[in-house]
Amino acid sequence: MAESRIHSPAGDSAIDHYLALREHTPDDTGVAAALAELSPYMVIAAEQAIGQGDVYEADRLLELLWRMDAGMPALPRLRGTLQALHQARQAEMERAARAPQLTAAPTLAADSKRAAAATPVRVAALPPSVPRAAPDTGVASAPSAPTRTTPVPPPIPRLITDAVPQYPLSALRRGIEGRVRVAFTIEPDGSVSAPRLVSASPAGVFDEAAMAAAKRWRFEPGATAVSTSRVLDFYLPEG
Incomplete structure (x- = not known):
């Protein structure tokens, strides 16, 4: 518990070692008591993995829970929640795969409708590299403020x-x-x-x-x- 190794890392956690001990000494009451005491921690860890959308970790933890006690009351509920998460992920992947096929270029008719409904054309500002001529008023104009760009945060x-x-x-x-x-x-x-x-x-x-x-x-x-x-x-x- 001090090293947070009740259920991780996979294959080298307390649960993994207790399960291995139970295979060798199935009648050991100490091993059975230890697994029963750690069951609430495993249920909490599985719920948190599902809540965070980590289906791979949730699958692993539910497999450990089943090996600890196949009749654990929380297992059906956790399996149902995880199954719903798997289905949501699958539906999301299918939508992403169909997205390029559903995206079409705008037709000429749509272009013409947008052009007809567009606001009156305005004269575009001169590019920054071409200075705009200013009327001669005899008063020196103040220098324009430098253009600031907002940095894009890294992903x-x-x-x-x-x-x-x-x-x-x-x-x-x-x-x-x-x-x-x-x-x-x-x-x-x-x-x-x-x-x-x-x-x-x-x-x-x-x-x-x-x-x-x-x-x-x-x-x-x-x-x-x-x-x-x-x-x-x-x-x-x-x-």
Whole structure:
């Protein structure tokens, strides 16, 4: 728990090792008790992965939950929510694939209608390279202000390795939910640096778990560093 390795990394987490132990010693009551104690954490992690749209992580966690207890009451609900997420993703991909076919060039008739409805033609301003002649008033004109361009912020790289924060045991026992916003910088190599707390509700409950998770996020490499933020929601398992 101190290293946030209850269910990750895949294949080398506490859940993976307990499941391997159970295969060798199926009657070990200590292993069974440990898996039962970790079940709420797994349900919370699966709900958070689904809420964040991480279908791959959600699939992995639900597979672990099924191996832990195939009759777990939360499994049908989680599977239904994940199935809906998969269907929404599939529909989105199909719409994106059809989009180029549905986009057609405007017809001549449409062009003529727009031309007829257009506002009266106005004289365009002279290009910046050609100075406009000013009337001679005998008074020197003030220099024009330089044109300012608004810099376009770099795009946010795609998240390729997520890390679901560990639900604090004290908050779990007290039935507390919350939300934390973490600001951070995505370095050109995709790593996260300078994570900092922006807001937390309630204060001081989920801060440490959110910061620990942020340090393990990895993004696609980019040409420059990008500053951004992310909201982490902490929900108790239903049922």
